[in-house]
Amino acid sequence: MTLLTVTGLTKSYAGADGDLPVLAGIDLDINEGEIVALLGKSGSGKSTLLRCLAGLIPPNSGTITYRGRPLTGANPGTAMVFQTFALLPWLTVQQNVEIGLEARGLPARERREAALKAIDLIGLDGFESAYPKELSGGMRQRVGFARALVVEPDVLLMDEPFSALDVLTAENLRGELLELWESGEFPTKAIVVVTHNIEEAVLLADRVVVLAARPYGTIRATYDIPLPRPRDRDSTDFTKLIDVIYQTMTGRDHGTPLPPPGVRAPAKRTPANTPLPAAGVDGLSGLAEILQRHGGRLDFAELTDELSLEVDDLLPLIDALELLGFAAVEGTEVRLTSQGCAFSEADVQTSKEIFAPAAIEIPLVRFIATSLANSVGGRLRAGFFRDVLAHHYTSEQVAEQLNVATDWGRYAELYSYDTLHEEYRLDPPPG
Amino acid sequence: MGVPRSPANRVAPSRPLSPRLGWFSWVDAVVAAGLLVLLYVVIRLGKDVTLSFAPTQVSGIDTDPARLPYYAGRSLLRMFAALGVSLVFALVWAYAAAHSRRLERVLIPALDILQSVPVLAFLTVAVTGFVALFPGSLLGLELASVFAIFTSQAWNMAFAFYHSLITTPRELDELSRGMGFSRWMRFWKVELPSGAIGLVWNAMMSFGGGWFFLVASELISVSNREYTLPGVGSYAGAAIVAGHLGHVGWAILTMAILVIGVNFLFWRPLTAWAERFKVEQSEAAQVQRSLVLDFVRRANWPRLLGRALAPLRETAGRAGRVFGVDDRPFLVDVRRRRAGDVLFTVVTLALIGWGLVSLVGYLAGQPAGLSIFVEPLLLGLATLARVVVLVAVATLIWVPIGVKIGFSPRLTRIAQPVVQILASFPANFLFPLATWLFLRTGLSLNIGGILLMALGAQWYILFNAIAGAMAIPTDLREAMDDLGVHGRRRWKRLIIPGVFPSYVTGAITASGGAWNASIVAEVVTFGGTTLTATGLGAYIAHATAAGDHPRLLAGVAVMSMYVVLINRLFWRRLYRLAEHRYSL
Numbered sequence A: 001m002t003l004l005t006v007t008g009l010t011k012s013y014a015g016a017d018g019d020l021p022v023l024a025g026i027d028l029d030i031n032e033g034e035i036v037a038l039l040g041k042s043g044s045g046k047s048t049l050l051r052c053l054a055g056l057i058p059p060n061s062g063t064i065t066y067r068g069r070p071l072t073g074a075n076p077g078t079a080m081v082f083q084t085f086a087l088l089p090w091l092t093v094q095q096n097v098e099i100g101l102e103a104r105g106l107p108a109r110e111r112r113e114a115a116l117k118a119i120d121l122i123g124l125d126g127f128e129s130a131y132p133k134e135l136s137g138g139m140r141q142r143v144g145f146a147r148a149l150v151v152e153p154d155v156l157l158m159d160e161p162f163s164a165l166d167v168l169t170a171e172n173l174r175g176e177l178l179e180l181w182e183s184g185e186f187p188t189k190a191i192v193v194v195t196h197n198i199e200e201a202v203l204l205a206d207r208v209v210v211l212a213a214r215p216y217g218t219i220r221a222t223y224d225i226p227l228p229r230p231r232d233r234d235s236t237d238f239t240k241l242i243d244v245i246y247q248t249m250t251g252r253d254h255g256t257p258l259p260p261p262g263v264r265a266p267a268k269r270t271p272a273n274t275p276l277p278a279a280g281v282d283g284l285s286g287l288a289e290i291l292q293r294h295g296g297r298l299d300f301a302e303l304t305d306e307l308s309l310e311v312d313d314l315l316p317l318i319d320a321l322e323l324l325g326f327a328a329v330e331g332t333e334v335r336l337t338s339q340g341c342a343f344s345e346a347d348v349q350t351s352k353e354i355f356a357p358a359a360i361e362i363p364l365v366r367f368i369a370t371s372l373a374n375s376v377g378g379r380l381r382a383g384f385f386r387d388v389l390a391h392h393y394t395s396e397q398v399a400e401q402l403n404v405a406t407d408w409g410r411y412a413e414l415y416s417y418d419t420l421h422e423e424y425r426l427d428p429p430p431g
Numbered sequence B: 001m002g003v004p005r006s007p008a009n010r011v012a013p014s015r016p017l018s019p020r021l022g023w024f025s026w027v028d029a030v031v032a033a034g035l036l037v038l039l040y041v042v043i044r045l046g047k048d049v050t051l052s053f054a055p056t057q058v059s060g061i062d063t064d065p066a067r068l069p070y071y072a073g074r075s076l077l078r079m080f081a082a083l084g085v086s087l088v089f090a091l092v093w094a095y096a097a098a099h100s101r102r103l104e105r106v107l108i109p110a111l112d113i114l115q116s117v118p119v120l121a122f123l124t125v126a127v128t129g130f131v132a133l134f135p136g137s138l139l140g141l142e143l144a145s146v147f148a149i150f151t152s153q154a155w156n157m158a159f160a161f162y163h164s165l166i167t168t169p170r171e172l173d174e175l176s177r178g179m180g181f182s183r184w185m186r187f188w189k190v191e192l193p194s195g196a197i198g199l200v201w202n203a204m205m206s207f208g209g210g211w212f213f214l215v216a217s218e219l220i221s222v223s224n225r226e227y228t229l230p231g232v233g234s235y236a237g238a239a240i241v242a243g244h245l246g247h248v249g250w251a252i253l254t255m256a257i258l259v260i261g262v263n264f265l266f267w268r269p270l271t272a273w274a275e276r277f278k279v280e281q282s283e284a285a286q287v288q289r290s291l292v293l294d295f296v297r298r299a300n301w302p303r304l305l306g307r308a309l310a311p312l313r314e315t316a317g318r319a320g321r322v323f324g325v326d327d328r329p330f331l332v333d334v335r336r337r338r339a340g341d342v343l344f345t346v347v348t349l350a351l352i353g354w355g356l357v358s359l360v361g362y363l364a365g366q367p368a369g370l371s372i373f374v375e376p377l378l379l380g381l382a383t384l385a386r387v388v389v390l391v392a393v394a395t396l397i398w399v400p401i402g403v404k405i406g407f408s409p410r411l412t413r414i415a416q417p418v419v420q421i422l423a424s425f426p427a428n429f430l431f432p433l434a435t436w437l438f439l440r441t442g443l444s445l446n447i448g449g450i451l452l453m454a455l456g457a458q459w460y461i462l463f464n465a466i467a468g469a470m471a472i473p474t475d476l477r478e479a480m481d482d483l484g485v486h487g488r489r490r491w492k493r494l495i496i497p498g499v500f501p502s503y504v505t506g507a508i509t510a511s512g513g514a515w516n517a518s519i520v521a522e523v524v525t526f527g528g529t530t531l532t533a534t535g536l537g538a539y540i541a542h543a544t545a546a547g548d549h550p551r552l553l554a555g556v557a558v559m560s561m562y563v564v565l566i567n568r569l570f571w572r573r574l575y576r577l578a579e580h581r582y583s584l
């Protein structure tokens, strides 16, 4: 039976021209008995979609129904597990777990019984009277699970529930959760989990929904994972699935022809259609050096292993190298271009000299630099650029775009930025 | 983008279990007795409050030192009454501002102005108002005094709570709405605890500042009438009139005991207790400790009381459901909302406009007309000059000393509580002594006024300089040592940038305090002699004493304007500078 149905959902946040879409045209069903993973790059709108399912943020258009009834506010059939746990530090574990029942007006006795049962189920016995700050991260997240499960929601919503935990703790907790789910004792009928970790998605889910980030979050692909549990990470089926999803996520599966190295697409790129990936110069030159050390090419999977980074942290860096013409992505492999090699080998001054001409080709950087060159005294307020970008990005995204452009432009010595006066200046000043 | 990751998931040591005590131990007895005594004292002191009196006659203050404990109790009662009122006000005001889009637009700017208005100027208005409200009873005066103290505390506390309300972490908001909390539950379980630390610390600071207004409000002359309330402040006043320097000494001693005692018995335990509301998930290295709290915690009855009150909490929780569920429905009727906005704006503007028109009409009807503002504007420059000199000199003296203290943990441990108490000690208590000194040395009050104003205000600068110096990381200092950066270069590169943000906070408070103090510092009396300085403070004080309402109005308005303008044009900019450039 279908518990949640999303039809034609769009969600926008305010920009200067009105609303800027973050999610568009989302159709999704959550059925009884399944675990669904929402996967996507940072900023693709995973959390936004999850909160729409919970009825915490209103969609701009489209409907979300719970058991056939459209939502008009907080969803009565869901409960949420948070990445940062969201426990109340002034309440004990038991009081934290009871809080959902208290909100429903249950008498103290019943609350206590239900809470103790959930605490027992989730492996928190003995911690009932402890305060959250006495617990380790893993134990805290258990409290988060118990608190959500005790209200017996139809659908459990989890927003990156394991990503604030260390690797071993996360692995352990994930395992226990799956065991519980398989055992049939689990008090909910379906789970939706947001993650940016492909392996986690394939380990947990019956269905993986991949969200695309640009120009706005749409469902790029859906994969059914028919593998029996417990799943073997080293099986060929597993790794094959991971490879396929990797390629989908990095957007190279449609046969989009890559521009030859060094040659960039004609000048149709604008700050609006070419967002800067959230990567600082430090990070991207670090990645270039690592690639260089491995002979200039590496597989995604090798990279994530090598750096023990999540794709989510890695992808912006790769995107940045690619945008600058320092690297190219083929299939699941990242390869340094000749410029990229030169960049990674150079000393600071030379690397700036290589970086500057590459950076000036980036639409937003170029836009800032030319605007400054054409302004009186080579100075412009950040507010000017903010206003221009606000037509294409939400305010959060504008801040991020300008952050990256500032970092790149400063490193390239194209312009400088005065935080106090919120002002960009040509570097060196004209005249 | 970035996913916050907690670096380590260490297992914190579990809290030591309190030793199991019997059902009723001697600790319980002592604490219970203490509470009983407190209750008795409150009742005993409260009985006299409604004693009738004729406002024309100066009620007698007995300067026998044996009466001092009684007077101290009366003063203390006023302070705590004001604290209670301030707390309620702060909670209601901040809640309304944070949860109503429309009210926010009115309440928050209002708070900002109220914070800058010289509170002491209100006192006279309050006294006339409250006395008229309760003719023939001391209650009017008591209320006026409580009101004066309230005005020195409430705005800070409201701001603190408002700030914590609007910065409620997003997850907690989502938790509350997702779980279907009632509004009451959201307030009681999420919002109030999150704001508790800010509230307690702000209340403590404001309470320290409140002593000044207590003293000022116990002895006041309005419209050529002397009003006196039994209390330490009025005791000291009476002792001075009677010329008993010895009794003045007793009063000062009592005041010191009050300030220190309240700190030790009330604020320290409270701040230590409030530690449990820290949102930070890990156990902090340095925690507030309090002997008194440790003692009370050893008692059994707080826990028993908690258990006994559980049904009450349940009932309150259930009753709280009448306030509705914390939810934000998807559908808002845009037309109705728009109409509501328009109505609200129109009504607000109409009220303000009506007030302005009648005010201007009132002033224009006076003999002086609107030119009544000219004199206070000019006099304001004189007071401004005093404030500037005060802040500058206090900076030159106290910042180097504060830095010295802040760099030495040992000195800090001793100096910090002392300075805090010095800052709390009502400086106006010492004014008569200083006046006596001025009379003897022939120093003009035009200069001496600066000293009087500095008596209270300077400590904020010292206090914050110490705090700023403490915040400079030790490794930075060591790095400077290694690099051989000393003397002026060290000040320029390390100390000034490090101390600056904290200093600015202190200087704002100090200058605000100085403006306020000018009202009592520019006219002082000792025995039969009255000294007067040229300035806006004296102008307001004279207008008050003469019951000249148009001038009082003009004076207060001009002084508020000065304070607001200086805050906006000068301090805010420095504050921004401190935030952007110099934050460590």
Ligand SMILES: Nc1ncnc2c1ncn2[C@@H]1O[C@H](COP(=O)(O)OP(=O)(O)OP(=O)(O)O)[C@@H](O)[C@H]1O
Binding pocket: A013, A014, A022, A040, A041, A042, A043, A044, A045, A046, A047, A048, A049, A196, A312, A394, A395, A396, A397, B001, B002
């Ligand atoms: N309140 C908001 N106002 C404006 N823009 C927002 C707001 N919330 C999110 N956004 C933007 O919407 C986009 C999607 O955000 P969302 O948090 O859903 O992404 P996500 O996939 O969960 O990313 P992450 O992996 O970083 O958590 C982002 O670009 C973000 O900047």
Ligand SMILES: [Mg+2]
Binding pocket: A046, A047, A048
């Ligand atoms: Mg997210």
